[in-house]
Amino acid sequence: MVNINILDPSASPLDYYGYELRRYREAAGLTQQQLGSVINYTGSLVGQIETARKLPTAEFSERVDLALETGGMLSRLLGLVLRSRLPVWFQQVAELEARATEICTFQTHMVHGLLQTRAYARAVLGAMDENNLDDRTTVRLARQSILEKKEPPLLWAILSEAALRQVMGGPEVMRDQLTHLLSFETDPRIFVQVLPFESGAHAGLTGSFSLFRFSSDPDILYTEGYGMGHPTANPETVRDCSLRYDHLQAAALSLKDSAELIRRIMEERYEEQPRTDQRPVA
Numbered sequence: 001m002v003n004i005n006i007l008d009p010s011a012s013p014l015d016y017y018g019y020e021l022r023r024y025r026e027a028a029g030l031t032q033q034q035l036g037s038v039i040n041y042t043g044s045l046v047g048q049i050e051t052a053r054k055l056p057t058a059e060f061s062e063r064v065d066l067a068l069e070t071g072g073m074l075s076r077l078l079g080l081v082l083r084s085r086l087p088v089w090f091q092q093v094a095e096l097e098a099r100a101t102e103i104c105t106f107q108t109h110m111v112h113g114l115l116q117t118r119a120y121a122r123a124v125l126g127a128m129d130e131n132n133l134d135d136r137t138t139v140r141l142a143r144q145s146i147l148e149k150k151e152p153p154l155l156w157a158i159l160s161e162a163a164l165r166q167v168m169g170g171p172e173v174m175r176d177q178l179t180h181l182l183s184f185e186t187d188p189r190i191f192v193q194v195l196p197f198e199s200g201a202h203a204g205l206t207g208s209f210s211l212f213r214f215s216s217d218p219d220i221l222y223t224e225g226y227g228m229g230h231p232t233a234n235p236e237t238v239r240d241c242s243l244r245y246d247h248l249q250a251a252a253l254s255l256k257d258s259a260e261l262i263r264r265i266m267e268e269r270y271e272e273q274p275r276t277d278q279r280p281v282a
Contacts, residue, residue, distance in 0.1 A: 055085065164261075
């Protein structure tokens with residue numbers, strides 16, 4: 001167990017968060033149990049967060065900020081904490097997402113992380129590794145906070161039809177995920193298109209990729225392999241994939257038709273079906 005008396009606030013953003021939480025709590029003259037009672041969490045959880053053994057959440061941070069009158073300090077620090085818990089190779093991508101004014105992504109087999117529900121993300125992350133699954137899911141979903149900024153990026157997501165039919169976590173999880181995708185129909189900054197199977201050979205056969213565009217910096221292309229990411233600003237490579245994205249947008253269904261296909265797949269594959277072994281009551 002970590003000794004709170006030697007917790008080093010410079011060791012990591014999580015350690016710094018725990019150090020500051022403890023400092024504010026003690027300045028208020030509260031024990032961990034007393035603070036927990038005030039914010040409706042257990043004293044044990046407060047202690048785990050103070051000793052950098054548990055990740056804080058947005059709700060926890062907001063309640064502590066209010067209770068200890070921190071001026072929103074812990075809530076502001078939370079984004080840095082969660083980003084630091086991403087795999088090292090992915091942290092640069094999260095920074096690109098946070099700075100981009102426009103994100104264009106093509107996904108061949110699953111919904112992009114910025115559009116995933118908690119249950120769907122948990123199913124994806126737990127496919128090969130269930131260690132610290134709750135925390136890893138929280139960290140992934142924290143990336144979605146960029147969509148709630150005062151000036152969020154424009155997000156254009158093209159999904160292969162396979163991403164809608166590949167069952168992640170079971171029918172209920174998929175039904176909720178597709179419902180979530182449909183919730184963006186009226187969002188003026190998030191667009192979801194589906195590339196149907198019937199489109200045949202297309203410009204994205206080599207795999208998923210994302211393009212990040214910025215107000216003043218060069219565009220960046222990002223591709224991903226097993227346990228590694230490949231961002232590049234090479235003009236020729238970026239130009240080639242930008243052209244590929246234009247072709248994918250042209251081959252994909254319109255926004256309206258994409259939504260209709262999502263609804264149809266949801267109804268055909270993931271809606272609850274009556275049991276066939278039940279007999280009508282006489």
